[in-house]
Amino acid sequence: MKKIISAAALLTASLLPTHVSAFCGFYVAKADTGLFNESSQVVYARNADRSIVTMGSDFKGDVKEFAMVIPVPVVVQKEQVKLVNNSTIKHLDAYTAPRLVEYFDDDPCMQMMYSKATPAPPMAAPVPAKTRAKELGVTIEAQYTLGEYDIMVLSGQESTGLITWLTENGYKIPQGAEPVIGSYLKQNMKFFIAKVNLKEYSKTGFTQLRPIQVNYREKRFMLPIRLGTVNSTGKQDLFIYALTPKGRVETTNYRTVKLPSDLEIPEYIKDKKQFANFYRDMFRNQVEKEGGAVFLEYAWDMNWCDPCAADPLSSKELQELGAFWVKPEANNMGGGAADAYVTRLHVRYDRETFPEDLMFQTTGNTGNYQGRYIVRHPWQGEASCPAANEYLNKTAPKQQDEAAKNLAKMTGWNINEIRKQLPKLKKVASTTSWTE
Amino acid sequence: MSYLSRLDPRHYQLTVQTTLLLWGIWVLEFPITWQQILAVIGTALLTQRLFCYLFKLPNLLLSTLNTSLSVLLLLHAQAALWLAVAAALGIASKFLLRLDGKHVFNPSNFGIVIALLLTSEVWAAPGQWGHGLWLFLLIAGSGLVGLVGWRTMLATVSFLLAYTSLLFLKAWWLGDPWTIPQHQLQNGSLLLFSFFMLSDPKTTPAHPLGRVLFGVSVALLAVWLQFRLFLPNAFLYALLALSPSVFLFNRWLNYPAFEWSKPITKPEETP
Numbered sequence: 001m002k003k004i005i006s007a008a009a010l011l012t013a014s015l016l017p018t019h020v021s022a023f024c025g026f027y028v029a030k031a032d033t034g035l036f037n038e039s040s041q042v043v044y045a046r047n048a049d050r051s052i053v054t055m056g057s058d059f060k061g062d063v064k065e066f067a068m069v070i071p072v073p074v075v076v077q078k079e080q081v082k083l084v085n086n087s088t089i090k091h092l093d094a095y096t097a098p099r100l101v102e103y104f105d106d107d108p109c110m111q112m113m114y115s116k117a118t119p120a121p122p123m124a125a126p127v128p129a130k131t132r133a134k135e136l137g138v139t140i141e142a143q144y145t146l147g148e149y150d151i152m153v154l155s156g157q158e159s160t161g162l163i164t165w166l167t168e169n170g171y172k173i174p175q176g177a178e179p180v181i182g183s184y185l186k187q188n189m190k191f192f193i194a195k196v197n198l199k200e201y202s203k204t205g206f207t208q209l210r211p212i213q214v215n216y217r218e219k220r221f222m223l224p225i226r227l228g229t230v231n232s233t234g235k236q237d238l239f240i241y242a243l244t245p246k247g248r249v250e251t252t253n254y255r256t257v258k259l260p261s262d263l264e265i266p267e268y269i270k271d272k273k274q275f276a277n278f279y280r281d282m283f284r285n286q287v288e289k290e291g292g293a294v295f296l297e298y299a300w301d302m303n304w305c306d307p308c309a310a311d312p313l314s315s316k317e318l319q320e321l322g323a324f325w326v327k328p329e330a331n332n333m334g335g336g337a338a339d340a341y342v343t344r345l346h347v348r349y350d351r352e353t354f355p356e357d358l359m360f361q362t363t364g365n366t367g368n369y370q371g372r373y374i375v376r377h378p379w380q381g382e383a384s385c386p387a388a389n390e391y392l393n394k395t396a397p398k399q400q401d402e403a404a405k406n407l408a409k410m411t412g413w414n415i416n417e418i419r420k421q422l423p424k425l426k427k428v429a430s431t432t433s434w435t436e
Numbered sequence: 437m438s439y440l441s442r443l444d445p446r447h448y449q450l451t452v453q454t455t456l457l458l459w460g461i462w463v464l465e466f467p468i469t470w471q472q473i474l475a476v477i478g479t480a481l482l483t484q485r486l487f488c489y490l491f492k493l494p495n496l497l498l499s500t501l502n503t504s505l506s507v508l509l510l511l512h513a514q515a516a517l518w519l520a521v522a523a524a525l526g527i528a529s530k531f532l533l534r535l536d537g538k539h540v541f542n543p544s545n546f547g548i549v550i551a552l553l554l555t556s557e558v559w560a561a562p563g564q565w566g567h568g569l570w571l572f573l574l575i576a577g578s579g580l581v582g583l584v585g586w587r588t589m590l591a592t593v594s595f596l597l598a599y600t601s602l603l604f605l606k607a608w609w610l611g612d613p614w615t616i617p618q619h620q621l622q623n624g625s626l627l628l629f630s631f632f633m634l635s636d637p638k639t640t641p642a643h644p645l646g647r648v649l650f651g652v653s654v655a656l657l658a659v660w661l662q663f664r665l666f667l668p669n670a671f672l673y674a675l676l677a678l679s680p681s682v683f684l685f686n687r688w689l690n691y692p693a694f695e696w697s698k699p700i701t702k703p704e705e706t707p
Binding site for chain 1: 464465467512513514555556557558559561562563564565566567568609610611612613615616618619620623665666668669
């Protein structure tokens, strides 16, 4: 019933006996990043030593207050930076989000009744005085305005000078950042800083700031997270969507763990709010269990999905997100873009559990994985054969209990509380005779 | 003690490796299939058998199994083919790449690194052990030191001391908290490499001083590869690159070569 079959298998389903009609269930809901407050999102396209990193922006305050300070391994010039549409990242989020699917049990008396498999639809800042910078041992390596942002790339000899410069120029640097900035400078990292240029922003007509994308060549396949842990305001959520030509991405200095998936959970979780609660608590529970691990939420070839939480991204969208190797004509086949593989990683980090920056590697693993949860609707019709008796009295209650246990195990919720929410299942007298 | 001294350290190694493999598959969800296990062990045994027949040498079952399990624990691939190739390359290197009558490379190290260089279909996953298992590995590794004697394990001990010092030195220079080098050291692959690959007495210098110098050189090169060239699994490459220098150490420091059949505990402790 739950066997995952490939797109090719789906297309040829009509040639095969009806058994293959079992597929991944009907898609009902997704758990996108909106569930997690204060989360950040990064799209990291990587091919050989080229990195294209897009930093998703969920900035909701006054744009005047917006300031971004990010360590980068090289000086990033204007032609290496571009702005991306928020909607493209949202699409990638929706496509890769953990999903809920549902099955409807059939009347056990109606043999060989199969639901018809539906294949996935066709896929379709004011310029500071350079002299002051020099006094403080800070070098402005590059400076430009791009769209609504004033951007600078700084290098420095020591952290105190750089912090003084940043503070004088209106960047609020949290207490305790000094050693971290110093460490990055010694590792020959530069600082990419951005502020909103209000005049340019009013010209763009956008109501939300657009994500910034930087593009550079560098052997290091890493994401600096240490600055984010300086403000010990608790744990933060980070979503990384890694795009590669072929294989899955994993962390080399932390364990990459698959979230529990493909498990049945009770029917009432189908409610959107309940599913959100379920996913949040399941994630929290897994974080507590696994400690400093990075969680895999999705890993899939971008040509297809099954079931789809959203259509696969088009070649144009993938290219916009940095997958420069994707050929534009790939769309002509009626499928999504070829040659792109996405890995969605979810990290909940703080200084204690994630002392080091995240280091990655691309692996040869092209296997598919998705966070997928199933609600099964039991058949509750009139029993007209012994099989229905068996189903109503044994199979359905057993399935319901298993689903409740799965839910309790994944989320840490109280099993008795879960059982209270389960609908009462129909039972029949076992003495009923079916012989006439 | 008498039992311990009679126990071949390769049996001990095999026990630890098997435990780790089972733990990895059942608890840590390593992407290892039974087909891969069969392919790797089968290919290694066949290759060993073939070369023993060609070179008219006795078959060494234990070492072959050690090599197979090292490949399975440290290297991953989707299909079994490349893992089998790595195992075959490792075993073949024992017979074909020899200097002064000794094989140059640790067989699993050779097989793993050459496979990594040849294809992107395989990968080594240094993060896969998480940080929960390192204590077990440290204890298991220390058990090996107790079993074969610290002299035999000098390359491992000096490597670990040098590597640890370098990581702490780096953190001190960068002004990083100690949790960073600690985290880097609590790495299952690193300990597995140190205790069950670098410890191979046949492919490390015979003289104790040579072993110490060799271990330190591997640590220096590994740190350079890891933090200057940003190479993941740097220690595997460092060992491979430096293995050809072992014969120079042996010519310089004349010392009887290690034999598995000879007593492996410290001579004074042998009853």
